[in-house]
C-alpha cells in the first residue's frame with residue numbers, strides 16, 4: 001500500500017498485525033531488552049550495521065509504531081519517541097549544539113520552554129537569543145556566527161498566535177541553519193511545518209496527539225533534507241563518532257541521520273525513554289486525530305465567537321476569528337483550523353482571572369492542553385509565575401489573560417459553564 005491519505009495513515013502508519021501472535025491492535029512490548037540471535041547479530045546491532053531491538057532505552061517495537069506514524073503524518077523521513085516534549089527539546093539541541101553555541105527562539109513559547117531554554121540550557125553552555133516570533137526580521141537580526149538553530153512553535157502557546165513559518169525558514173536557510181518547529185498545538189492534522197520550510201519538528205505528544213490527558217510523551221521528526229555536512233557546524237553529525245567506531249552519521253545514514261543521532265547518542269546517553277505503555281496510549285489516541293482536531297476547532301470557534309461579544313471579556317485572541325490579526329496567516333500555515341487553545345482577557349485583571357478559574361465546574365483548572373475535556377488556566381498565577389512580568393507579557397501571559405483548551409464536550413455546555421463562571425466575577 002502506498003500513497004495512503006492522511007486519515008488512513010493516522011490509523012495504519014507504522015502498524016501491522018503482530019507477526020507472531022496475529023494480534024490486530026498494537027501490542028505493548030513491555031520488556032526492557034531483546035534476545036540476540038548470536039554474537040554476530042549483537043555486534044552488528046551495536047555497530048549500527050543493522051537496525052533492530054537491543055534495549056528499551058534506545059528503542060522498542062511499540063514506540064516504533066508511534067515513531068513511524070508521526071513521521072508519516074508530518075511527511076518526515078524518520079522519528080524518535082522520547083519521555084516528554086521537554087526531553088525531545090533537550091535531545092534535539094544536544095545533537096545540534098556544542099558548549100558556547102547559540103540558538104534563536106521566539107519569545108512567544110510555552111512557559112516551560114522559556115524556562116528550559118533560558119535557565120537549564122545555560123548549564124550546558126547553550127545560549128538562547130529571544131526574538132519576536134511574529135516578525136521574521138527580528139530572527140534575521142539575531143543571527144551571529146555562533147547561531148546553530150532557530151526554534152519556534154507553529155501555533156504559539158499560550159496565545160494561540162500563528163507564526164510565519166515560511167518567513168522564518170527563509171532566514172534559517174540564508175544562515176545555513178535548521179529551523180526547528182514545535183508543532184504541539186497544531187498537530188499535523190492542522191499544520192505540516194515541513195511544507196513551510198521546517199527542518200526538524202518536535203512535539204509534546206502529551207497534548208492533542210495522545211489527546212486524552214493520560215500520558216506524557218515527546219516526539220522528534222527528521223525532515224531529512226538538511227545538509228549537516230556543509231560548513232562543519234554540526235560535528236555530531238558530520239565528524240567521526242568516537243562512541244561508534246568513527247562512523248560519520250550524516251555520511252552513513254543520509255536523510256535519517258538526524259533521527260539516528262538523536263536515538264543513538266541523545267536517547268542512549270541522556271536516557272529519557274518513553275514507556276511502551278505510554279507509546280501504546282499515544283499511538284491509539286492518534287488513530288482519531290483528524291476527527292478530534294476538527295471537533296476541537298469547531299468548539300473553539302463557537303466559544304471564541306461567544307466570548308468576543310461578552311461584556312466581561314475585553315479581548316479574545318483566536319486566529320479563527322476573521323478580525324484576528326493572525327487570521328489570514330492561519331489560513332495559510334494551518335489550513336486545517338486555528339486550533340483549540342486560545343486566550344482572552346477578563347475585565348478586572350489578575351483578581352478577575354483568579355475568580356474565573358475558581359468558579360468553573362465543567363472546565364478543569366489545570367496546567368495542560370489537548371485533552372478531550374475542556375481545560376482552563378490563568379497563566380499569570382500558575383504556568384508563567386516563574387517569569388518576570390516583562391517575560392510573561394511578551395509570552396502572552398499578562399495579569400488579565402485566561403487560557404482555555406477547548407475540549408470535545410457539547411459546545412452549549414462549554415459556553416454555559418464559562419458564562420456562569422464569568423457572571424460570578
Ligand SMILES: Cc1ncc(COP(=O)(O)O)c(C=O)c1O
Pocket residue numbers: 084085086087110112113153157182184185203204205206207216217218368369
Ligand atoms: C507547546 C508545548 N511544547 C512543549 C511542551 C512540553 O511538553 P511536555 O510537558 O510533554 O514535556 C508543552 C507542555 O505544555 C507545550 O505546551
